[in-house]
Amino acid sequence: MTSRLPETTIERLGKIYDLCRTTRLTGEVRLSSSRIGKSLGIPGHTVRKDINFLGEIGNTGYGYDLEKLEKHLAEALGFLNPRKACIVGLGRLGSALLEYRRFKPDNVLIEAGFDSSINRLETIVTPTPLFPAYEIPEVVRRKNIELALLAVPAKAAPEAAALLAEGGIKGIINFTPVTINPDPERILIRNINLANELRVLSSLLFLRDDEAS
């Protein structure tokens, strides 16, 4: 029914959703497209186009009612029912993700952590249940975990991805610099390549300074 949303639009709508909630906490009840845009660093007309994909929600001459907008976004983007996620690889980054507070408000529940080192599993203190890596397929399937945050060392990435696929995972956020894609048809991947972000930033600076000279 919903016409297909561009991925860039989905990204921005996610941020708008977040903005709705945080702004509502301050007592505000409405916001114009240009004010939303200012908060998010994007132009107002883009905000309008994005929101407009969901239908006519704004009130002309008034802006968007935040409660209404939030509800529409939650519905259209599927934030209403909770999703289960797991962290694979409990090194520094993985452990940090395990305790990351900002997932909860989004109805994403971290239900398991995995690592191949039993030693490590025994030293980490967390309320989240932890398992050895070889149990990934079984635990993921049993608990109905749909999402994974993959934070293992590069060389362990393909194997870990394969185990997740075996468990029937549906989406992976890949913090590894390795390209994983066990089953493109069934599994969505989003890559976060930290080292490359730094490289890009560094290059952009370099190219800009270069140009200036």
Added chain:
Amino acid sequence: MTSRLPETTIERLGKIYDLCRTTRLTGEVRLSSSRIGKSLGIPGHTVRKDINFLGEIGNTGYGYDLEKLEKHLAEALGFLNPRKACIVGLGRLGSALLEYRRFKPDNVLIEAGFDSSINRLETIVTPTPLFPAYEIPEVVRRKNIELALLAVPAKAAPEAAALLAEGGIKGIINFTPVTINPDPERILIRNINLANELRVLSSLLFLRDDEAS
């Protein structure tokens, strides 16, 4: 001299650069565009277009000489001389970044860590020198730090960004969900919004399942 590279191209070239180095370690000396593409999950013609922005580097009927390609990339993207970076906010994520091993090969040196809690500064064990947040402008300027990884809590983000700007920072990787932009002309920002990544992934799943039904 260099014609302006699209940002998407810079991102891919950074990954190609990384691939060059890691592949060379295995003893391989050449790679075709389609093999590079396969490793990176992008089509071969895109790889060729990207590399071609730097001039004619490939050998027709042969592929790309990895040593030569790596050298060209390092030169064109400015990876030759080191850049100094700092971590702002030493909670779990910040501490993890402080020890992240993958920055070194890219000539990015983490030269300082900052946090507003003196207590925290005293408990973290690291060879990197740590400073209280109010010293950001002075330390950044004195050490000639160009890049910052911003990992403070949301509400502290604008203030931290302002201090970095005051110190003359040139680029920030913003792990905060808050939009910062103290001085758009002078400071480049790259946003990594973890919670939103998860939201997007979740929505993509939702929309896909929806469509299937």
Added chain:
DNA sequence: GCGTGTGAACTGGTTCACAGCG
């Protein structure tokens, strides 16, 4: 007047297809 909704124009990035060379 303020602020949304939206078709139309534009932009830049991707994909195609093939010429050219070892």
Added chain:
DNA sequence: CGCTGTGAACCAGTTCACACGC
């Protein structure tokens, strides 16, 4: 024959501009 380099065709997403409603 394999594989690069590249102009041309294509496409998605962004920007513009303005009509319409409160």
